[in-house]
Amino acid sequence: xxxxxxxxxxxxxxxxxxxxxxxxxxxxxxxxxxxxxxxxxxxxxxxxxxxxxxxxxxxxxxxxxxxxxxxxxxxxxxxxxxxxxxxxxxxxxxxxxxxxxxxxxxxxxxxxxxxxxxxxxxxxxxxxxxxxxxxxxxxxxxxxxxxxxxxxxxxxxxxxxxxxxxxxxxxxxxxxxxxxxxxxxxxxxxxxxxxxxxxxxxxxxxxxxxxxxxxxxxxxxxxxxxxxxxxxxxxxxxxxxxxxxxxxxxxxx
Amino acid sequence: xxxxxxxxxxxxxxxxxxxxxxxxxxxxxxxxxxxxxxxxxxxxxxxxxxxxxxxxxxxxxxxxxxx
Numbered sequence: 001x002x003x004x005x006x007x008x009x010x011x012x013x014x015x016x017x018x019x020x021x022x023x024x025x026x027x028x029x030x031x032x033x034x035x036x037x038x039x040x041x042x043x044x045x046x047x048x049x050x051x052x053x054x055x056x057x058x059x060x061x062x063x064x065x066x067x068x069x070x071x072x073x074x075x076x077x078x079x080x081x082x083x084x085x086x087x088x089x090x091x092x093x094x095x096x097x098x099x100x101x102x103x104x105x106x107x108x109x110x111x112x113x114x115x116x117x118x119x120x121x122x123x124x125x126x127x128x129x130x131x132x133x134x135x136x137x138x139x140x141x142x143x144x145x146x147x148x149x150x151x152x153x154x155x156x157x158x159x160x161x162x163x164x165x166x167x168x169x170x171x172x173x174x175x176x177x178x179x180x181x182x183x184x185x186x187x188x189x190x191x192x193x194x195x196x197x198x199x200x201x202x203x204x205x206x207x208x209x210x211x212x213x214x215x216x217x218x219x220x221x222x223x224x225x226x227x228x229x230x231x232x233x234x235x236x237x238x239x240x241x242x243x244x245x246x247x248x249x250x251x252x253x
Numbered sequence: 254x255x256x257x258x259x260x261x262x263x264x265x266x267x268x269x270x271x272x273x274x275x276x277x278x279x280x281x282x283x284x285x286x287x288x289x290x291x292x293x294x295x296x297x298x299x300x301x302x303x304x305x306x307x308x309x310x311x312x313x314x315x316x317x318x319x320x
Contacts, residue, residue, distance in 0.1 A: 018279070018313045025276050029269050029306065036265040043258045085314055139265065 010120035031132030035067035087170035155215030168240035280309035
């Protein structure tokens with residue numbers, strides 16, 4: 001069986017387990033609501049009865065920077081969470097249920113089995129993120145001002161790279177783990193290590209999370225770059241996938 | 254109170270509300286069809302309907318149990 005056949009089966013699986021639906025719903029909802037909330041939150045606060053009139057001066061008029069800030073904050077939190085949640089069970093659950101053993105009796109390599117899973121998850125994230133970005137761009141355009149396409153595309157590309165880092169690590173955890181509980185633990189361990197160390201100053205410049213602030217700077221016409229973080233992120237993705245394939249090849253399923 | 258400004262806000266939220274509604278409907282259909290869930294079915298129905306947005310997602314992630 002070739003890669004395309006297994007990939008198709010995995011895409012069907014994405015639909016059957018509602019993974020695709022969840023990722024798309026969450027991304028699109030935040031893509032649309034982020035610029036809208038940035039625009040209207042000050043109005044909503046002003047509308048609360050009993051708020052003294054003078055306080056209105058403390059809510060500055062929202063700008064396109066607020067819209068982008070909301071979008072990046074929401075997508076970074078929920079995107080990373082979804083990358084972990086949607087991926088951490090994909091291998092270990094098939095091992096627990098015995099469907100992996102059954103599937104691997106067919107002429108399909110274990111590398112194909114893993115990479116098809118990763119590729120189908122990637123497609124789900126790319127499509128969902130694309131729709132969300134389109135929605136966010138349009139809402140920002142009608143509520144604030146148009147933002148340049150190039151940098152906005154780059155921002156979303158950088159966010160995707162971070163999601164793929166967590167997806168690859170979560171897939172590795174799912175491959176190593178013997179039980180679902182351990183896979184969950186490993187997925188969140190990766191969040192603590194990568195997210196935690198990445199939040200520290202200086203060293204954080206080399207961690208995936210840095211790509212969010214680089215993306216923000218791009219959209220807001222800043223000059224900030226973080227190429228090392230990008231190369232390291234891509235390196236983590238490749239290393240995690242390679243490690244997962246090597247582990248899975250030797251594993252008793 | 255700035256009611257006009259508030260009313261302006263509503264149309265922008267309609268697509269998000271539609272997404273939420275679709276999630277709720279699909280989650281409820283799945284719940285009705287499924288034989289086994291983790292925890293009682295009626296509780297999941299309440300969570301799906303009442304917990305804004307997160308409810309159906311939590312059901313999809315942890316509530317379902319394979320036959």
